[in-house]
Amino acid sequence: MDAAGNDFVIRGVSHAHTWYPQEVDSLAGIKSLGANTVRVVLSSGDRWTENDADDVADVVARCKANRLICVLEVHDTTGYGEDQAAATLDQAVDYWLRVRDAVEGEEDHVLVNIGNEPYGNDEATNANWASDTSAAINRLRGAGFDHTLVVDAPNWGQDWQGIMRQGAQDVFDSDPDANTVFSVHMYGVYEREATVVDYMESFVDAGLPLIIGEFGHDHSDGDPDENAIMYHAERLGLGYVGWSWSGNSGGVEYLDMVEDFDAARLTAWGDRIFHGSDGIVETAEEAPVYGGGGEPTDPPTDEPTDPPSDADCTAGYAVRHEWQGGFQVQVTVTAGTDLDGWTVEWELPDGEGIGQAWNAAVSTDGSRVTAVDAGYNAVLSEGATTTFGFTGTRQGPAAVPELTCGAGS
Structure with a gap:
């Protein structure tokens, strides 16, 4: 304590x-x-x-x-x-x-x-x-x-x-x-x-x-x-x-x-x-x-967003940690049908940048962010989930963008 x-x-x-x-x-x-x-x-x-x-x-x-x-x-x-x-x-x-x-x-x-x-x-x-x-x-x-x-x-x-x-x-x-x-x-x-x-x-x-x-x-x-x-x-x-x-x-x-x-x-x-x-x-x-909660067994305060439903998959975005100038995110991908590869995309909020990612290949093109499965987590049966994460830089509070998720990588 x-x-x-x-x-x-x-x-x-x-x-x-x-x-x-x-x-x-x-x-x-x-x-x-x-x-x-x-x-x-x-x-x-x-x-x-x-x-x-x-x-x-x-x-x-x-x-x-x-x-x-x-x-x-x-x-x-x-x-x-x-x-x-x-x-x-x-x-x-x-x-x-x-x-x-x-x-x-x-x-x-x-x-x-x-x-x-x-x-x-x-x-x-x-x-x-x-x-x-x-x-x-x-x-x-x-x-x-x-x-x-x-x-x-x-x-x-x-x-x-x-x-x-x-x-x-x-x-x-x-x-x-x-x-x-x-x-x-x-x-x-x-x-x-x-x-x-x-x-x-x-x-x-x-x-x-x-x-x-x-x-x-x-x-x-x-x-x-x-x-x-x-x-x-x-x-x-x-x-x-x-x-x-x-x-x-x-x-x-x-x-x-x-x-x-x-x-x-x-x-x-x-x-x-x-x-x-x-x-x-x-x-x-x-x-x-x-300013942290100090109780790692509790769920995070930022729950995944409820994204618009896609036929192939959905993705939820949760801010897990924030610190001065930085933050950490976990994204949960849920298959709406049997998948062999998936891609998640979103617009980068103003003042934010992407740092290191894990369990996905994350790239940016201007403000557009694209995350593609890492290969070993590409295959998902209907209803199954996988997660990926990344660290980022920020100027203000970490924002929660709207995500789109689709089949293919």
């Missing part, structure tokens, strides 16, 4: 800002595809170049300009106890104290993810996860951090030993603000749907807040069940953040969602997490602090 008591479910992706500080336009790209949250990778200076307070303040400002909730995380702690280069949670807190001015007063827009994957698989070190995490929380609270705090699991975030699962209640109880969220990273440990469900439901049943702070469609340590992760997160009302926008290397380039940080060049993974079942486009609601 946000500070005003509104429901909010995180639907976002991670962006490796600390390694690609020049890619500042990525936040706008992430928003344009429908995300309501971005998890931003920062460095405390212990392993990589430190992101100083001015840089962090700029990131926060860009998140707010793009109407995104900003989860800021320190990446230097990754694999502590197993990776000798990793920083401690205590060192991560030192960093947060150095950049406090950049996040103070931004509690409605910023979550502080204290340290990424702060322990590896070393059992002796992992035994200190709960006490070290509680100590980090209390140092931040004592220094005046009133933000929602996010704490990662050990075992490189995957908690296969169940340490966070067993110790979460004590850690939560140690937070004087009762405002700590637990984050599990689901990669190869979560190949089976039953494992995904068991972990998620253990937190829900205990009444403890959980997000899937990272996950992918594949990984070097196994093949996570991304379909189960997304479906059950949606079913249980849990947030998720996919890894990652772009710039992966070291053999995991397949985790890039877009090529070369370009929102118009989705990869297969990017298409899945944004446009697939239980994906970001389907389930995300803009944060209430930006």
Whole structure:
């Protein structure tokens, strides 16, 4: 819940800002595809170049300009106890104290993810996860951090030993603000749907807040069940953040969602997490602090229009999201007879432009817009439906045009 008591479910992706500080336009790209949250990778200076307070303040400002909730995380702690280069949670807190001015007063827009994957698989070190995490929380609270705090699991975030699962209640109880969220990273440990469900439901049943702070469609340590992760997160009302926008290397380039940080060049993974079942486009609601409803299980406020009836098909147009200068639309095509191909056309309202489209080939000729089936969704039996969508630019409120739908492509 946000500070005003509104429901909010995180639907976002991670962006490796600390390694690609020049890619500042990525936040706008992430928003344009429908995300309501971005998890931003920062460095405390212990392993990589430190992101100083001015840089962090700029990131926060860009998140707010793009109407995104900003989860800021320190990446230097990754694999502590197993990776000798990793920083401690205590060192991560030192960093947060150095950049406090950049996040103070931004509690409605910023979550502080204290340290990424702060322990590896070393059992002796992992035994200190709960006490070290509680100590980090209390140092931040004592220094005046009133933000929602996010704490990662050990075992490189995957908690296969169940340490966070067993110790979460004590850690939560140690937070004087009762405002700590637990984050599990689901990669190869979560190949089976039953494992995904068991972990998620253990937190829900205990009444403890959980997000899937990272996950992918594949990984070097196994093949996570991304379909189960997304479906059950949606079913249980849990947030998720996919890894990652772009710039992966070291053999995991397949985790890039877009090529070369370009929102118009989705990869297969990017298409899945944004446009697939239980994906970001389907389930995300803009944060209430930006005017969104924050309840992704509710139907959209803009229902499809009732277009004039055509013999071959009809099409309904629904504005799903709006943000400053942009909007997102879903169009539903309903077959009036058996179809092998369909085309939808409309006049572009004044002040609007077409951005990226999915599940259809969308083109413009002056103000005339034409959307043609994508091939795989061309064949529809009478009464069957399919959907396509697009993002657009706008100068005023997004308008709802009149559509025509016909057979053939």
